[in-house]
Every structure is written in structure tokens, then in C-alpha cells.
Amino acid sequence: MKLFKRTWAEISLDNLAENYHNYYDKVAKNTNTDIMCxxxxxxxxxxxxxxxxxxxNELGAKWFAVSNLDEAIRLRDMGITGEILILGYTAPEEAAELEKYDIIQAVLDIPYARALSANAVKAGLKKGVRCHIAIDTGMTRIGIRGTAEQIAQGICEIAAMDKLxxxxxxxxxxxxxxxxxDCISYTEKQTELIYAAADIAAQRGTALKTVHSLNSAGGLFHYTPRSALARLGITLYGLTPDRGLDLPIDVKPVLSLRSTISQIKEIDAGVDISYGRTFTSKNPMKIATVTCGYADGYPRALSNVGEILVHGVRCPIVGRVCMDQFMADISGVEAQAGDTVTLIGEEGGERITADDIAALTGTIGYEIVCGISERVPRAAYYKGEQVGIFKL
Structure with missing residues (x-):
């Protein structure tokens, strides 16, 4: 695949490796906790x-977590042989697909378990569907909810179902x-509840092999040796779970977003820029048109408030961000059409992070990086060399 110079993301596998190793050394080294990516x-x-x-293949990860069956199958198709857990819903009718691809399915509650079991039996599965039972200890999202006793009863009931x-x-x-x-106490109560329930279930003859509670922040701030896995999510990619949170390990952003100047024009005072005429020049200005827009996942909410880096100089966005383009004030900066600009990343000692953009647009860094659209190619680099160009 050829990288066309319009808008693209650069993925640093070096930073990915460093983040993984730093987290592993803090949470998993010399413990019984493994890392789930x-x-x-x-x-x-x-x-x-x-x-x-x-x-x-390079870092030795053995556990992976995804949102849905499509994502799980895609991993298998690209050669992932490790354990894959679907964290969310899969239609019970897809029981055969779960067994075929050797996927571990989250069991959301007892009615879901019954439906999954019935479909597994109906499909004549040889082994059955591998499951991790979701326990709702305070997120109020998915999982069995109740006292430790009630949750343990649910665990035992699900474990006894055919083909689960x-x-x-x-x-x-x-x-x-x-x-x-208050929040530390809340997390501690969540931790106590899941392991108390698991203990009661074990006492009743249902001992679960892999019980886990730790997410990225949980592993760093609330570590418990009882968690068989630490689910390393946003921190793996060099972002913090919360913008204001200082992590006890060093992490580096894995993704940078670059784009291109397509045109530069000099304008006088009193000139309107972009849709809605939301920006009018007060003085003569040099305006660059940049080949990126909200269809690329660059937030329209950055209109008149965001900045980009042009040869290491912060330059403000002027006017509304369009679907495929936006304009920036590059007055005083030497640049020409075809030059690369940085929307997320480092350049010339300056840096713009996904968290910075999130702060300007009223969201979180997760949403910014997840929102970069499919039409933006991802160019991966390792040890100074481009190792591939990928789509989502």
C-alpha cells in the first residue's frame, strides 16, 4: 500500500513497546498477574x-481483549493465536462461531447465559463456548449484580449450564x-466484592481459573495479586486514563497525526474565512489550507480554538473546520504548499496531544484517537524504519 501525502497517522511501535514494558515491569513482573492487551x-x-x-510476535503478549465478534475474528485472521476475550455482547446465535474461532465470551447475566447455552446445544458444539462471567460490582453496565452471596450463586448456576x-x-x-x-474507597469495595463472590463460588465447587479486576489505572493504583490479568488499555497507547492523572510510569504517545498544506494565500483585513463567516481577519494575514477535516476524525469543535504545528510553530485554526479541509493562520512562518504539518504529535520542541485536543473539545483523549477515521492511513515505524501502511 502506498502512502499518499494528504493526511496520515504515524504509529510508533517503539513507543508501544516501551509503554508495554514499563507497565509490565510495574504490574506483572515477579507477580502472578499477566497482561491482557x-x-x-x-x-x-x-x-x-x-x-x-x-x-x-515481538513483545510476547498472550492475552487480548476486544469489543465484539467481528474484532475477534479479525485478530484470528491476522494470525493472533493467543487468548481473545470479547468484553461485550455477542448474539447467542453465534455460539458456533465462538467455538470455531476459540474465542472467550463475556457472559452478561443469567438470561444471556441461558440463551447462549441453548444455542450451543442446538448447534451441537463439541466442546462448548468458553466464558468469563461479567460481574457488576459498581459500574452498572454489564454483569451479575448483587451481594457476594447472590453473585456466587449466579456464577455456580452459569457454570453448570450445558456447553458453557x-x-x-x-x-x-x-x-x-x-x-x-471517596473514589479509592469505591474501588476497594468493587475489588472486595468480586473476590468474595469468587471465593464463595469456589467453596461451593465452582473454582474459576481466571478472575480479573484490574484495568490500566487499576493496575497502577489499586494493584491486587488476586487479579490474574491486568487489562492494559489506553495506557498501552501512551495516553492517561484521566488527563490530570500523573502516572507512576513513563508512557509515550504512540500515534501522531500529520497533514499537508495544499495552498497558502495572503489576505487583507476584513476577509471572512470558511463556512458561516465565523472568523474575519482584523489584519493582513497569511492563511494555509490544510488537507484534513472532520471526515478524517479531526473535530469540527476545534473551529477557531485549535492549533497546529507548522515547522514547530503553533498556528491557530481560523474559521470552521470543514469536512476535508481547514484553514490556519501561519503569519510569520516560512512555509509552502506541500509542507507537512502536525495536528497531533511533536515537532520542533512543541507538542500537541490527543488529551490537549480533548480538553478543547469537551471530551477525552480516548474519543479523539478512536475517532480518527478509516480513510486516514496508519504508517507504522519501528527502529527508525517504516514497516507497513495499514487501514483500520
Whole structure:
């Protein structure tokens, strides 16, 4: 695949490796906790084709988590042989596909388990569907909810169902990235509940092999040796779970977003720019048109508030961001059509992060990187060399 110079993302596999190793050394080294790489949403917009095989083949990752069956099958098709857990819903009618591709399915609740079991029996599965039972300890999203006793009863009931192979259970922290006294206490209660339920289930003859509670922030701030896995998500890609959170490890952003100047024009005072005439020049200005827009996942909310880097100089966006283009004030900067500009990343000692953009647009860094669209190619680099160009 050829990289056409319009708008593209650069994926640093060196930074991905460093983030993985730093987290592993902090959470998993010399412990019984393994790392589960969360690669849903095509590795949070970084391209699972670029990152997932690298995680397995170069870094030795053995566990992966995705959102849905499509993502799981795609991993298998690209050669991922490790364990794959679907964290969300799969239609019970797809029981045969789960067995065929050796995928572990999250069991959302008892009615879902019954439906999945019935479909597995109907399909005549030889072994059955491997499962991790979701436990709702305080996220109020998916999972069995109740007291430790009630949750344990649910675990035992699900484990006894035909053609369901209950191998584990998991929960998800709601505020592991918030270190107030109240939120720390809330996380501790979530932790206590899942392992108390697992203990009661084991006492009743249903001992689950893989029980896990840790997410990215959980592993760093609320580590428990009882968690068989730490689900390494956003931190793997060099972003923080919360913008204001100082991490106890060094992480580097894996993704940079670059674009191109297509045209430069000199304008006088009193000239309107872009749709809606939301910006009018007060003085003569030099305006660059940049070949990126909201169809590329660059937020329209950056209109008149965002900045880009042009040869290491911060330049403000003027006027509304269009579908495929936007304009920036590059007055005082030497540039020409065809020059590369940085929308996310480092250049000339300056840096714009996905979290910076999120702060300007009222969201989180997760949404910014996940929102970079499919038409933006991802060029992966490792040890100074381009190793591939990938789509989402």
C-alpha cells in the first residue's frame, strides 16, 4: 500500500513497546498477574493490523481483549493465536462461531447465559463456548449484580449450564483513575466484592481459573495479586486514563497525526474565512489550507480554538473546520504548499496531544484517537524504519 501525502497517522511501535514494558515491569513482573492487551476499536484507532501482531510476535503478549465478534475474528485472521476475550455482547446465535474461532465470551447475566447455552446445544458444539462471567460490582453496565452471596450463586448456576465452559470472571472499575478518598474507597469495595463472590463460588465447587479486576489505572493504583490479568488499555497507547492523572510510569504517545498544506494565500483585513463567516481577519494575514477535516476524525469543535504545528510553530485554526479541509493562520512562518504539518504529535520542541485536543473539545483523549477515521492511513515505524501502511 502506498502512502499518499494528504493526511496520515504515524504509529510508533517503539513507543508501544516501551509503554508495554514499563507497565509490565510495574504490574506483572515477579507477580502472578499477566497482561491482557486491550485492542478493541482497532487498538483505540491505532490499527490492530499494525499493533496486535507486533504485541504478540515481538513483545510476547498472550492475552487480548476486544469489543465484539467481528474484532475477534479479525485478530484470528491476522494470525493472533493467543487468548481473545470479547468484553461485550455477542448474539447467542453465534455460539458456533465462538467455538470455531476459540474465542472467550463475556457472559452478561443469567438470561444471556441461558440463551447462549441453548444455542450451543442446538448447534451441537463439541466442546462448548468458553466464558468469563461479567460481574457488576459498581459500574452498572454489564454483569451479575448483587451481594457476594447472590453473585456466587449466579456464577455456580452459569457454570453448570450445558456447553458453557466457565473459565473466569471479571469486573470493571468505575473510578480507578480518580484518587479521591471517596473514589479509592469505591474501588476497594468493587475489588472486595468480586473476590468474595469468587471465593464463595469456589467453596461451593465452582473454582474459576481466571478472575480479573484490574484495568490500566487499576493496575497502577489499586494493584491486587488476586487479579490474574491486568487489562492494559489506553495506557498501552501512551495516553492517561484521566488527563490530570500523573502516572507512576513513563508512557509515550504512540500515534501522531500529520497533514499537508495544499495552498497558502495572503489576505487583507476584513476577509471572512470558511463556512458561516465565523472568523474575519482584523489584519493582513497569511492563511494555509490544510488537507484534513472532520471526515478524517479531526473535530469540527476545534473551529477557531485549535492549533497546529507548522515547522514547530503553533498556528491557530481560523474559521470552521470543514469536512476535508481547514484553514490556519501561519503569519510569520516560512512555509509552502506541500509542507507537512502536525495536528497531533511533536515537532520542533512543541507538542500537541490527543488529551490537549480533548480538553478543547469537551471530551477525552480516548474519543479523539478512536475517532480518527478509516480513510486516514496508519504508517507504522519501528527502529527508525517504516514497516507497513495499514487501514483500520
Amino acid at each position: 486491550v485492542v478493541k476499536a482497532s487498538c483505540y484507532g491505532h490499527s490492530n493490523a499494525a499493533a496486535a501482531p507486533f504485541l504478540q 465452559l466457565a473459565e473466569g470472571a471479571f469486573t470493571h472499575y468505575a473510578v480507578a483513575d480518580t484518587l479521591t478518598e
